[in-house]
Amino acid sequence: MSKITFLGAGSTIFVKNVLGDTMLTTALQGFELALYDIDPVRLKESETLLTHLRDSIGSTCTITTYLDRKEALRGAKFVINAIQVGGYDPCTITDFEVPKKYGLRQTIADTIGIGGIFRNLRTIPVMLDFASDMQEVCPDAWFLNYTNPMAVLTNAMNTIGGIKTVGLCHSVQVCVPHLFDALGMDHNGVESKIAGINHMAWLLEVKKDGVDLYPEIKRRAAEKQKEKHYDMVRFELMNRFGYYVTESSEHNAEYHPYFIKRNYPELIERYNIPLDEYPRRCIEQIKHWEERRDAILARETVQHTRSHEYASSIMEAMVTNQPYKIGGNVMNTGLITNLPNEACVEVPCLVDASGVTPTYVGDLPPQLAALNRTNINTQLLTLEAAKTLKKEHIYHAALLDPHTSAELSIDDIVNLCDDLIEAHGDWLPKFS
């Protein structure tokens, strides 16, 4: 019997999506679905929901739960990771509130930016503990990472952890449908090519029957941009840099020095930027779950239709050897020729029994490579900090961050880092 281990299985709704997909997949019937979380209550809740779901579907998968991580991982063929270290309270609160004292405003803080840096620093040690356990009990398993910040964590698992890891984000597969829906265009039969880095990958080609659809997209986008809507940052990026980016406007607002600027307070309104969006979502999600939990867990018949998450299709392709194509996060072994080789990139990958094999992309248009490089700078320095445990590299990561460095002085950036280190307390390893 084969085993799929889910780390962070207390995220009940996400577990339901990914393992519900799995239960609906013929090739994965009979697998053990091993749930692991540090929170026994939430683990139990996930078990309950999944059991109802399994019985509703009629899947032959078995569901087990573990509070011992190594036992959860032992013998796994696939490991799916969706942990969050430090949670909304206290860590997300810290990520947003401490920078605010310096006037530094954020929207999501899960990728780069000062919040993304610290999210990485507290998550990497936990991930490397996973890697260490896996080296012992399931060294050949594939690690499907859903945890953010995607690029740095996937890089750490591959290069430090030595585990076969692919980073997965649904921003790739929803990019074209969401764009086309927003513009009133039909995306059926549309072919696209996407590459770059996670959350800043580029829609390099978008065609139907060989015809480039960008002129029509840009025409409609310019029209739509005349009034307020929820994707104004991305449309502006496309307007200025020529290509649409995979991640949402609220994310991209903080990846660049262009949108949240103290010198230009009117831009928040102009680009409709939802400051503090992520903590707001967290609060709502927690509230929503608390209100509906009992009802959800009581229902014995649970519906599920296969979602757009890649995980079950990846496992299916590896088991059946039927080729499947994903946009995956992998090490840049010369794939995108004008981005650093040390970076983790998001490129089309072929999945089959040989695993996840990335494809060759070549050069990005120079302006897109340049934008990616500004973010890779912070990513690589964050990784350096995690590897060396030297505080100076945390400062470097923050000093190179496009938004942070545009807004704050060197002294404020360094002090902010020190404050965040202190506020994190034991959520961070000791830096010297």
Next chain:
Amino acid sequence: MSKITFLGAGSTIFVKNVLGDTMLTTALQGFELALYDIDPVRLKESETLLTHLRDSIGSTCTITTYLDRKEALRGAKFVINAIQVGGYDPCTITDFEVPKKYGLRQTIADTIGIGGIFRNLRTIPVMLDFASDMQEVCPDAWFLNYTNPMAVLTNAMNTIGGIKTVGLCHSVQVCVPHLFDALGMDHNGVESKIAGINHMAWLLEVKKDGVDLYPEIKRRAAEKQKEKHYDMVRFELMNRFGYYVTESSEHNAEYHPYFIKRNYPELIERYNIPLDEYPRRCIEQIKHWEERRDAILARETVQHTRSHEYASSIMEAMVTNQPYKIGGNVMNTGLITNLPNEACVEVPCLVDASGVTPTYVGDLPPQLAALNRTNINTQLLTLEAAKTLKKEHIYHAALLDPHTSAELSIDDIVNLCDDLIEAHGDWLPKFS
């Protein structure tokens, strides 16, 4: 209406296979199948057979014939190439008979070796004429090359011709089935990974349910090797270098300095090497066709089941955007990290609406990379000769050829090249 142009359509049986597959493919219905050949008689024969086949299948494809090449290519979406320049008589006869005067014996002469070098030299100019026409009348078409020598011709089309070209050879897809059949093993559910150069690609992994099958393969191969059979060269290569190679024993016998040796005449018998195999096959094939042609062309009902050739599946994947995996010949843009970047390599490729996208392989085991490099040496120098039209580079190609240089002295190699240039007459461009 979309158009598929077939160059060298006088190869009636091969055309039937590839375009028969096409007619059986739903996504390719309604395409124009444009047949081109320099021989009007054979072109007519192919048209007759294909028309019978089309009607038998009930395909909605249309069949057209062209003696004007540029008109055949105009507006094509796909171009399939299966030409042979110079044919059996006179060129294959030349390839074998002139070297024989120097004591140099060959088996196939379609890849490297002295015969492979000259086959390239007479074919490249014709291919570049195709490229030149295509730049004018169908610059975005994909060129699916079946003509040998695969590696050099595909290289020339991509780097000199500037045409999107993938080289296709069925040795990849039949590699595992043939090996397993020969050893009495079942290849159902077997996963494999193959990479290298055309005709010398390596079965790097062969597993079932995660279990390495090489130990069992090698055990049975050693047993079988005790008596005479038809794959003795490859089994010996596997025995000594650890991996099975894609192309047959009669081919591989002449890619190395190990098998056809004047100092060791007994090896011919020992490894069961069919010297002069290719001309013998040509004669038989011609005789066979002449005997059966009238009967074949008279039959109005023609059967066809989809073959293992990649072409129709590639076109289907590009049209439907359903991913398909092939072993394709492409430029080595850092894909196989221990082979030269200037080489054309055979690697797993993803095919979909974005075209043929090669995947990353990394380092080959060092002994396999070394063997490939000995053949790439001759390939790259042949290409240099074709590009510069300098005779000295023909000598270099022959002097670096592993079999030729093992057998002959420098003087004999140079004289042999001169004799072959003279014997070719107008089949070659002028070299200085």
Next chain:
Amino acid sequence: MSKITFLGAGSTIFVKNVLGDTMLTTALQGFELALYDIDPVRLKESETLLTHLRDSIGSTCTITTYLDRKEALRGAKFVINAIQVGGYDPCTITDFEVPKKYGLRQTIADTIGIGGIFRNLRTIPVMLDFASDMQEVCPDAWFLNYTNPMAVLTNAMNTIGGIKTVGLCHSVQVCVPHLFDALGMDHNGVESKIAGINHMAWLLEVKKDGVDLYPEIKRRAAEKQKEKHYDMVRFELMNRFGYYVTESSEHNAEYHPYFIKRNYPELIERYNIPLDEYPRRCIEQIKHWEERRDAILARETVQHTRSHEYASSIMEAMVTNQPYKIGGNVMNTGLITNLPNEACVEVPCLVDASGVTPTYVGDLPPQLAALNRTNINTQLLTLEAAKTLKKEHIYHAALLDPHTSAELSIDDIVNLCDDLIEAHGDWLPKFS
């Protein structure tokens, strides 16, 4: 007789330094020193001074002047370039005054930054005209470029112009002496290793008798930084990023988003940043020359001691084949492994009869590579604009500029570019 052509020979004082050095070099005696400038008056002045100098020295070099550029270049063995396109008035005034309307303040504007971008855009076409002439009348000559912006112009001459070009800047050779003088340390016998990009190259190693001197340097620098001095920006960069940078504080103030910040007006005072330094220097230099010109040109006996400029030593090494080491600007053919290959880098080079041969550096410390990449982004996009003549790439260059993007909004950046294009008038080619 061999010939050295000096382009922009109207810069009388600089010509005196470089060609004075030449006249003092034994191996270069008898050379023709061909002076070219578009300004006949200044050309005549340089001729007068150089003739006096030549006679004072007793050199056998001949001095000729040309207003016809192609004749000046014909048959040259070396071409030294020190032109300035557009001069102080009008172009430098434009570079500083137009951005000021948007609140964008600069210090030097000759490298990157909005001023550096436009200085490139108006200079590249003139440089490529040089290249075009040279292809005709002296294709094998070495081009020794002193004109700024160094990195982009040297890149353009090599990759578009196809001329063997090395970029020369004395910031490399004065780096250690100036630093040691400032700190009251003795630089005799000190060994150093410097690499990076022009004006942002890094003192990677600084040792005496194998002992790392950085701890002492940093100790003294921290002490000195307590009071106001003229190198505060560089000391702060060393403090935060760990390494000393080659170019001066007034230059580096505008290469980063850290020093000239509208949100932090106090930083100008704190780091002692001389805003508008370059135009101030231009005015003083012009005034100084006008006041002293007649006296200088009247003196028939002129003194010269060999300066620290590389040019005469480079020519000497090429002529004598005695190896000489420089810090030169060359294309990054894998030399600095964590900077883009498309960039022009400043690395140790070996000069001898084989020309200027760059040496291998490997990876820079990650924070230094990251800082370099932020500037390379703007450099490469500026080059893209010059190559394609597309306005959008000018916007990209400015949008990626670290200082510009930190200070201004997208709209202001785009409008500023448009204003600068208009203000330049015929000093720029037409962009579409």
Next chain:
Amino acid sequence: MSKITFLGAGSTIFVKNVLGDTMLTTALQGFELALYDIDPVRLKESETLLTHLRDSIGSTCTITTYLDRKEALRGAKFVINAIQVGGYDPCTITDFEVPKKYGLRQTIADTIGIGGIFRNLRTIPVMLDFASDMQEVCPDAWFLNYTNPMAVLTNAMNTIGGIKTVGLCHSVQVCVPHLFDALGMDHNGVESKIAGINHMAWLLEVKKDGVDLYPEIKRRAAEKQKEKHYDMVRFELMNRFGYYVTESSEHNAEYHPYFIKRNYPELIERYNIPLDEYPRRCIEQIKHWEERRDAILARETVQHTRSHEYASSIMEAMVTNQPYKIGGNVMNTGLITNLPNEACVEVPCLVDASGVTPTYVGDLPPQLAALNRTNINTQLLTLEAAKTLKKEHIYHAALLDPHTSAELSIDDIVNLCDDLIEAHGDWLPKFS
């Protein structure tokens, strides 16, 4: 006081040359010259000669001798290596006599070929012991390697041993003088560019006053080739491949499949190939030393003029920081772009206080890269055998050797390897 350690100091004459040069070098006065050898008698002889030499010169260097290797190395700034493992008797005898039983004839056997492979296999473990000691007692010392086979040993010291190593061979510096002398041409003022791999580096450029001298060289060489002389193999290589090679004809005769061929016995005479040259030289050298030893060691006044060996000039350049140019053997970090990165290459290097810094070469002409690759194949597989201690990689190295594989069958090659392993006995580590 600084220390230079000489490993293999029993090679009295070579020690005299290299350390005599050192004693004549002002910047190296006062250094300790630490002599180490496993043979106390020869060590004593070297000490005697060097002491006489030191006193004759009046150098302030001190001379010490060590039989304890780690003490000899402790605190060294430079380590010069000239060991030979196994000596003439028994190992060189083995290298020549065992292959002879299979009809495999050699000339020198110190580079590649079956003899070169085994010379590597018995030397690498000793070298790695040096590296291990050095990591402990002088980790920052530069290792100047004179021991052959140069390419593989230098590769092993750098990549496995982790010691800063440059490989030195005087074939680079004598290449042009010897060629010009042989052809009656004057080499004064001649500039040359040499790159490739050790013993097969190429005279890529040879010019005087900018004029290519190759046409005249080739004209004279063709004339000279009409009668018998001592450099016929190299002249033939130049004739056919267009470039002169650094190492002598007797060496190059066995690097290729062209010259020692059982099928063409007349080539030995035709190319004047001195079979068994190396053992003959060994015997003469031993006899010569025995006859003259007492007289040499008795003389108290010893003459020495600085030789063409690089070592003392390298140490001088590192100590004085005066740049010096050598042709050195270093790892191919992208320096020669069409040779494998794993290879050790011979390229121009800059030496100064920063150490030995290799320069960028780019692509070799394709035929030269191809010839180098055939030798690199054997080098890399030999290294693989030494690293993995797997017998199969010894077979691979021999099977890929151009001369061995041209002459022998697979079975004979494998049996020959087995015989050589057995004949070596404890001179080799255990392979499985």
